[in-house]
Structures are given as C-alpha cells and as structure tokens.
Amino acid sequence: MELVAQSLVKRYPGVLALDGVSITVRGSEVHAVAGENGAGKSTLMQLLSGAITPDGGTITVDGREVRFASPHDAHALGIRMIHQELSLVPELSVAENIFLGAEPARRGMVDRARQRREARAVLDRLGQTSLDTDARIDDLSLAARQMTEIAKSVSQRARVLIMDEPTAILAHEETEALFAVIAQLSAEGVAIVYISHRLEEIFRIASRVTVLRDGRLVTSASLGELSRGEIVRLMVGRELSAGYPRATQPPGEEILRVERLSSGPVRDATLALRRGEIVGLVGLVGAGRTELARAIFGAEPTTAGAMFVDGAPYRPRSPHDAIAAGLALLPEDRKRQGLVLEATIRENTSLPSLRALVRAGMARAAAAVRGRPASAMPVLSRAGVVNRARERGEVTRWVEALKVRTPSVERPARQLSGGNQQKVVVARWLLAHSHILLVDEPTRGIDVGAKAEIYALMRRLADEGAAILMISSDLPEALGMADRLLVMRGGRIVGELSRAEATPERVASLILGESSAA
Amino acid sequence: MSVPVEREQIAGAPVPTAVPWQRAAEYVLVIATLVEVAIFAFAAPGFFSVANALNIALSIAVTGILAVGATAVILTAGIDLSVGSVVALTGVTGAMAAAASGMPALAALAVALIVGTATGVVNGTLIAYFRVQPFIATLALLTIARGLAFIISGGRSIGNLGPTFGILGRSLVFGIPTPVIVMAIVMIAGAFVLKRTVFGRHIYAIGGNTEAAWLAGINVRWVIWLVYVLNGALSGLGGLTLASRLGAGVPDAGLQYELDVIAAVVVGGTSLFGGRGTIAGTLWGTVFIGVLMNGLNLANVDPYVQKIALGVVIVLAAVGDELTRKKRAAW
Numbered sequence: 105m106e107l108v109a110q111s112l113v114k115r116y117p118g119v120l121a122l123d124g125v126s127i128t129v130r131g132s133e134v135h136a137v138a139g140e141n142g143a144g145k146s147t148l149m150q151l152l153s154g155a156i157t158p159d160g161g162t163i164t165v166d167g168r169e170v171r172f173a174s175p176h177d178a179h180a181l182g183i184r185m186i187h188q189e190l191s192l193v194p195e196l197s198v199a200e201n202i203f204l205g206a207e208p209a210r211r212g213m214v215d216r217a218r219q220r221r222e223a224r225a226v227l228d229r230l231g232q233t234s235l236d237t238d239a240r241i242d243d244l245s246l247a248a249r250q251m252t253e254i255a256k257s258v259s260q261r262a263r264v265l266i267m268d269e270p271t272a273i274l275a276h277e278e279t280e281a282l283f284a285v286i287a288q289l290s291a292e293g294v295a296i297v298y299i300s301h302r303l304e305e306i307f308r309i310a311s312r313v314t315v316l317r318d319g320r321l322v323t324s325a326s327l328g329e330l331s332r333g334e335i336v337r338l339m340v341g342r343e344l345s346a347g348y349p350r351a352t353q354p355p356g357e358e359i360l361r362v363e364r365l366s367s368g369p370v371r372d373a374t375l376a377l378r379r380g381e382i383v384g385l386v387g388l389v390g391a392g393r394t395e396l397a398r399a400i401f402g403a404e405p406t407t408a409g410a411m412f413v414d415g416a417p418y419r420p421r422s423p424h425d426a427i428a429a430g431l432a433l434l435p436e437d438r439k440r441q442g443l444v445l446e447a448t449i450r451e452n453t454s455l456p457s458l459r460a461l462v463r464a465g466m467a468r469a470a471a472a473v474r475g476r477p478a479s480a481m482p483v484l485s486r487a488g489v490v491n492r493a494r495e496r497g498e499v500t501r502w503v504e505a506l507k508v509r510t511p512s513v514e515r516p517a518r519q520l521s522g523g524n525q526q527k528v529v530v531a532r533w534l535l536a537h538s539h540i541l542l543v544d545e546p547t548r549g550i551d552v553g554a555k556a557e558i559y560a561l562m563r564r565l566a567d568e569g570a571a572i573l574m575i576s577s578d579l580p581e582a583l584g585m586a587d588r589l590l591v592m593r594g595g596r597i598v599g600e601l602s603r604a605e606a607t608p609e610r611v612a613s614l615i616l617g618e619s620s621a622a
Numbered sequence: 623m624s625v626p627v628e629r630e631q632i633a634g635a636p637v638p639t640a641v642p643w644q645r646a647a648e649y650v651l652v653i654a655t656l657v658e659v660a661i662f663a664f665a666a667p668g669f670f671s672v673a674n675a676l677n678i679a680l681s682i683a684v685t686g687i688l689a690v691g692a693t694a695v696i697l698t699a700g701i702d703l704s705v706g707s708v709v710a711l712t713g714v715t716g717a718m719a720a721a722a723s724g725m726p727a728l729a730a731l732a733v734a735l736i737v738g739t740a741t742g743v744v745n746g747t748l749i750a751y752f753r754v755q756p757f758i759a760t761l762a763l764l765t766i767a768r769g770l771a772f773i774i775s776g777g778r779s780i781g782n783l784g785p786t787f788g789i790l791g792r793s794l795v796f797g798i799p800t801p802v803i804v805m806a807i808v809m810i811a812g813a814f815v816l817k818r819t820v821f822g823r824h825i826y827a828i829g830g831n832t833e834a835a836w837l838a839g840i841n842v843r844w845v846i847w848l849v850y851v852l853n854g855a856l857s858g859l860g861g862l863t864l865a866s867r868l869g870a871g872v873p874d875a876g877l878q879y880e881l882d883v884i885a886a887v888v889v890g891g892t893s894l895f896g897g898r899g900t901i902a903g904t905l906w907g908t909v910f911i912g913v914l915m916n917g918l919n920l921a922n923v924d925p926y927v928q929k930i931a932l933g934v935v936i937v938l939a940a941v942g943d944e945l946t947r948k949k950r951a952a953w
Binding site for chain 1: 818827
C-alpha cells in the first residue's frame with residue numbers, strides 16, 4: 105500500500121489553506137503530521153480522506169491516480185479517517201455501529217448473530233476483550249467510542265487510518281491502550297497517519313514526520329533525523345517577535361478580577377485583567393480555556409468562585425448581564441457563535457446595542473471605567489423602534505474605522521472573508537462600548553495579512569484602555585502579543601509568566617505539563 | 623493603522639445589488655400571481671371582476687391574519703399547529719361572551735383576545751421555558767383547544783347573537799369587507815414590527831443563529847415567549863373574525879387552518895429553518911393560494927384536483943427554497 109499526494113492545493117475564500125503540499129504514506133508506517141493550528145494539517149487530512157476535493161495536485165494509491173468525490177470513494181480504497189468528533193450513532197450498539205452501512209444480511213434482514221460474532225472478533229483482535237458488543241454508544245466512555253470507531257474502520261478493511269488528535273480526549277491509561285492498538289495495526293500492515301500537537305507522542309509512536317507551516321510543506325523526514333527542538337523550530341518557523349505591536353505604556357488599574365472560579369472543566373481559576381494590557385491564555389485543546397472565557401461571559405454556569413468588575417461584585421446569569429457590565433466575547437467559531445450569517449453587516453454589528461436597557465448598563469459601565477460620559481453612547485432605538493439612519497451611520501463609522509472590506513454595510517455577513525467577519529465582530533463590541541474583551545483564537549482561519557490588521561487593532565484597543573484576554577493556540581502569536589501569559593492545563597491555571605519570562609521552551613513545557621514545569 | 627492589503631476582495635464579486643436575494647421569492651410570487659390572474663381571466667367565467675376580487679380578498683382574510691403570527695413563529699424556526707383549534711376556541715368563547723353581555727361586539731372581542739393570548743402564553747411557556755419542541759407543544763394544544771371548544775359549547779354552534787356581533791365579519795368599510803381591512807392593518811403592523819423594531823430584529827437574529835444571538839446579549843427565551851403570545855392574540859382576532867362572519871361560534875370551525883396558514887407562509891418564501899422571510903412574502907403567498915383556489919372553483923375544477931394543485935404549489939415553493947439556500951447539507 106502506498107498513498108502519495110503530490111502538490112495538493114486547497115483554496116478557501118480569502119485563504120490559501122494548502123499550497124502545494126506533498127506527502128507519501130506507506131503500509132506499516134506510523135506517519136506523524138505536525139504543525140501549528142492553521143498550518144493546514146486538517147485540510148490535508150480531509151483531502152486524503154475524500155471529505156473535500158483539491159483545487160490542484162494529485163493523489164495516487166499504489167501508483168494509480170484517484171479522485172475522491174466523497175469519503176465513500178476513499179473508504180472503497182481502504183482510506184479512513186477517525187474523526188475528533190466521532191461519527192457514531194449514539195442510539196445504536198457497538199456491533200451495529202461497527203457494521204453501519206455494511207450490515208451482514210440474509211434475505212434483507214440483518215443477521216444479528218453474525219454481526220455480533222464478527223464485531224466480537226474485530227474487538228478481540230484489537231485487544232478490546234472487555235468492550236461489550238451490545239453496549240449502546242451513548243453509555244460508553246469517549247475512549248471506548250474511539251475504539252469502536254477504529255474497529256469499524258478495521259472491519260471494513262482499512263489500509264490507511266488517519267487519526268486527528270486521537271489522544272486529546274483520552275486519559276493516560278487510555279492513551280497507552282490506543283498506542284498498543286496502533287502498534288498492532290501497524291504490525292498488520294496498516295498505515296497510520298497521526299496528527300498531534302504532542303511531540304512526545306510523536307516521538308514515541310511515529311517513524312516519520314511531515315511538518316507543515318502556513319499551508320506549506322516544511323519537511324518530511326524519518327524521526328531519527330530530527331531532534332525535538334528542530335521540529336519545534338520547523339513548526340514555528342517565524343521570528344517570534346516580528347510584526348507584533350508592543351504596548352506603549354504600562355498597564356493601568358485592575359478592571360476584572362476572577363477568584364477561584366470553577367465551571368465545567370475549569371477548576372479554581374484566579375486571574376486579573378488591567379486596563380491597557382493584553383493577557384494571553386494558552387494551553388492544549390481541552391485545557392478549559394474556552395470554557396473559562398465563556399464562564400466569565402455568563403455563557404456557562406459557575407459552580408464556585410467570585411468575580412468583580414471595577415471592584416464591584418459581578419455575577420452574570422447570561423451573556424446579557426456580561427455585556428451590560430462592559431464585557432465582550434469574540435468566539436472562536438465566528439460562523440456558529442459570532443455572526444448571524446444571513447443578516448447584514450449592519451444588523452450583525454448593531455445587534456447588542458439596540459436595546460435601551462442594555463445600553464443604559466453599558467453606558468454606566470463605560471462612564472465608570474473609562475471616564476466617558478454616558479451620553480457618548482449612541483441611541484439606536486426609541487420606544488423599541490430602530491432609528492435606521494443613525495444605526496447605519498454608527499455602523500458605517502466603525503466598519504470604515506476597522507477597514508472592513510465591503511462595498512456596503514447592507515451585504516450579508518456570509519459574503520465576507522474570515523478576517524473581515526472577525527472585524528465585524530470587533531466592530532460590534534466597539535459600538536457597544538465594551539472594554540473587557542475576551543478574545544478566543546482571534547486569528548484562526550484568517551489570512552496572514554488580515555492577521556496583522558487584527559493584531560494592530562487589538563493593540564490599539566488596549567492602548568485606548570481596554571483590557572484583553574486573548575486565547576491562542578498559536579504559540580508565536582501568544583508570545584508576540586501578550587504582555588502577560590497565563591497557562592492552563594487540565595482545567596487549572598498552572599502558570600503565569602511575564603513577557604520576559606515567557607520563552608517558548610518554558611511555555612511549551614508548562615502547556616504539556618512536563619517535569620521541568622516552573 | 624498601516625497594514626498589508628488583504629487579497630480577497632468583495633468588491634469585484636458578481637453579487638446582485640439591486641435585488642436583495644431575500645426578496646427574490648416575493649418577485650417570483652408577484653409575477654406568478656399576475657400570470658395566474660391572466661390565465662383565470664380567460665379560463666374562469668366571472669373571475670375578472672371587482673366583485674370577485676373582493677370575494678377573493680374576503681376568502682383569504684382570516685388566513686392572512688393568522689399567517690402574520692405564523693410568519694413570526696416560523697422566523698424563530700418554530701411552528702404553530704394549534705392555530706385552527708384556537709380559532710374554534712376563541713370563536714366559541716367570544717360568541718358566549720357576546721350572548722351574555724349587553725355589548726356583544728366588545729365583549730366578544732375582549733374575550734377572544736384574552737383566550738387567544740392565554741393559549742399563546744401556554745405555547746410560549748412550554749416552548750421557551752420548558753424547552754418542549756414547538757411541534758409537540760402546539761400539537762398538544764391543537765387537541766386540547768379543540769376539546770375545550772366542544773366542551774364549553776356543549777358541541778353546538780352558539781348563534782343568535784344580534785346584529786352587532788356580525789360587525790367584524792360582515793360589515794363593509796368604504797365598500798371593502800371589514801375582515802380585509804383588519805387583515806391589512808395586521809399585516810402592516812406585523813411588517814413594521816418585524817422590519818423596524820428591536821424586537822423584530824431579535825426575532826430574525828434568533829432564527830438565523832440562536833447561539834450567536836444569545837451571545838450578543840439577546841434574551842432568547844423572552845423573545846420566543848413573546849412571539850408565541852402575540853401569535854396567540856392574533857389567533858384570537860382571527861377566530862373572532864371567522865365567528866363573526868359565520869354569525870356564530872362553531873366548535874369545529876378552523877379545522878386544518880394550521881395547514882393553510884403554514885402553506886401560505888412557506889409559499890411566501892419564509893424558511894422553516896428560521897431567520898428568512900418577510901410579511902410581504904406571506905401576503906403574496908396568501909394571495910397566490912387564494913386566487914388559485916377561487917379561479918379553480920370558478921373554472922369548475924374538481925375540488926379534489928384543487929387540493930392536488932395546492933400540494934404541487936407547496937412542493938414547488940419548498941424546492942425553490944432549498945435551491946436558493948446558500949449552505950446545503952452535504953448529503
């Protein structure tokens with residue numbers, strides 16, 4: 105089995121996601137793909153597994169060129185992806201899921217006995233003797249679901265298994281079990297393509313590594329040829345300090361304080377934000393960063409702890425309360441959580457600022473924190489009726505100030521590129537006079553040029569007195585932008601580093617939780 | 623800020639500017655209605671006259687009133703199946719109030735609006751606060767309200783209510799039937815609320831992306847609750863208008879009205895997925911179906927064939943909606 109991709113290109117509106125990437129995967133090898141978020145790993149895997157089609161380049165399997173119109177075509181050639189978000193039917197049993205779409209049948213009826221028997225055989229082969237074939241997926245742990253997913257692929261004669269961050273959801277022993285299965289499959293001749301952030305995992309199980317950066321292939325080498333440090337350097341690539349605007353003045357007084365906050369996976373989080381500073385929040389996917397930001401914003405219930413805005417107790421029961429207190433959340437998933445895509449730029453921008461009640465609260469907060477008179481808040485509606493001329497004027501002012509590239513604020517937000525959509529979300533909160541900004545992966549999926557604009561914009565807002573908490577999985581970005589860095593791991597804030605202390609090695613070891621943790 | 627220029631630009635993209643796509647359904651419908659009128663003018667004797675135009679307007683008035691509330695409900699990605707039963711319940715209770723009061727018309731109106739609003743409160747509370755699926759909550763109320771209408775009326779029509787009871791349904795204003803005037807007022811008010819008010823903006827935002835709307839500080843539950851409450855009040859108004867036209871509160875009035883109303887809204891281009899649609903579209907959907915039924919009637923087309931024609935129209939509207947959706951499911 106040999107899977108070869110040559111010069112693959114994939115374009116999305118405003119982003120060249122993959123720019124001429126080649127990779128060769130052979131039977132029995134465990135081939136790691138490393139790179140930062142946005143480097144193009146997921147795009148490459150989606151192309152190889154038939155989920156999307158390339159705009160250029162070729163894929164050949166055993167020397168024969170193939171075109172995948174859908175994952176189904178890739179399955180037929182034995183290429184399968186184990187998704188982060190598993191693709192199992194929760195109401196069905198393990199056996200039913202393993203044979204979903206390929207049920208052993210007799211005269212149109214599912215042969216349940218045979219299905220159970222064959223499922224058992226596959227699971228046993230993977231060493232999963234304790235996994236019940238009749239258990240409902242709903243009742244299983246994430247690790248057991250992942251095993252079911254792998255068993256499903258194996259039962260349908262997978263020759264290449266693509267795994268995207270498979271250990272992100274696993275506990276330590278479960279990870280060991282997964283590695284055992286990977287070794288077993290590899291011994292049987294199955295090729296494994298393994299995407300991971302975790303370098304120690306790559307060094308443990310992989311034989312080759314392909315490193316991507318900004319949609320391009322950096323190197324593909326046998327793991328014996330590269331050291332850990334070299335891989336990190338290849339992944340990061342850029343000069344760490346280049347192009348990031350620095351603070352022009354020391355931070356001002358504290359405006360948000362979070363004390364021993366617990367919410368969902370978040371445990372005992374304590375942090376403070378001051379005017380004029382950008383605080384980076386880094387950690388692995390699943391460390392609880394997004395959940396912490398959402399809890400501060402009133403979007404997740406808290407189980408313990410206290411919060412204060414400008415010294416006064418702050419207990420948001422919903423985002424509405426948070427907005428009234430001057431907070432804003434710029435979510436990671438702009439399309440799903442940030443924008444109403446079918447609505448216009450104007451409607452998206454003014455959305456939180458229309459209501460008189462919210463406005464009054466925001467005005468008070470703005471007056472208290474920024475020393476601005478409450479009358480500076482634009483009045484966009486009276487008696488519940490929107491003043492559209494004023495709305496359009498205010499929105500246009502911000503949209504122009506942020507250089508959103510659109511001929512008119514009356515265009516649907518859907519038509520904008522990722523960077524411009526992000527700017528619309530920023531414009532929304534500027535219009536609402538928010539001054540405590542919780543920014544989740546602000547530049548994910550955004551073009552390099554637009555990134556620089558977003559960085560400059562964030563720094564300008566901070567210089568004008570806003571406090572910014574910036575979640576980022578892009579280490580150079582976090583190191584470059586943040587005046588102070590908080591590191592989360594396993595739901596806890598495990599470290600705080602000043603700009604001077606925050607060396608890539610130190611931050612990385614804190615993120616990964618290695619012995620040398622400061 | 624001095625920054626590099628982003629490569630991707632919107633300006634050059636071939637996007638129609640004069641006709642926002644949301645309005646496409648309305649334009650298609652206006653043209654389709656004109657074509658329809660032209661065909662019936664030849665094919666159906668007595669179709670092309672002022673008298674028949676008023677006839678059509680009267681025939682769609684109640685559906686039109688109800689469709690305004692249904693548009694708001696469907697914009698939030700909800701549905702109301704109880705509207706037909708609520709029409710019967712409010713007609714019956716309104717008629718009983720008229721029979722018991724010295725001021726029949728006013729008493730009937732007050733009671734019908736109160737009862738209609740109350741059904742809206744039940745639907746809204748179940749859906750917004752208890753998170754019951756709109757389909758299920760309003761299905762329950764469909765059978766409950768119908769049962770109540772029969773129990774309260776003892777299964778009989780409640781008539782003999784004096785001349786003033788018929789004002790809402792049977793009188794004319796400047797030669798135009800009052801129900802048509804009522805429908806026009808309700809539609810104009812509905813369009814104003816949806817297009818111009820903060821509440822209307824919030825309805826669209828919730829239907830378009832509930833999560834984003836909530837994270838933008840919108841009180842999602844309250845807005846959804848209020849939509850069902852106002853929809854209930856409009857159902858009461860529609861129910862009384864029908865009872866007044868019939869001259870009696872009838873417990874089996876309004877049977878399957880929910881289907882007529884949903885058909886009018888969907889044909890008018892409002893998406894059942896929420897966030898897309900207008901009152902103007904709903905008006906044209908209502909008119910198109912009204913003209914179709916009237917014309918087929920006058921052309922002596924078999925009533926069963928008329929039903930098939932309506933079904934075909936719904937299918938065409940639904941397929942058109944799906945084809946114009948920007949983001950389609952992968953399968």
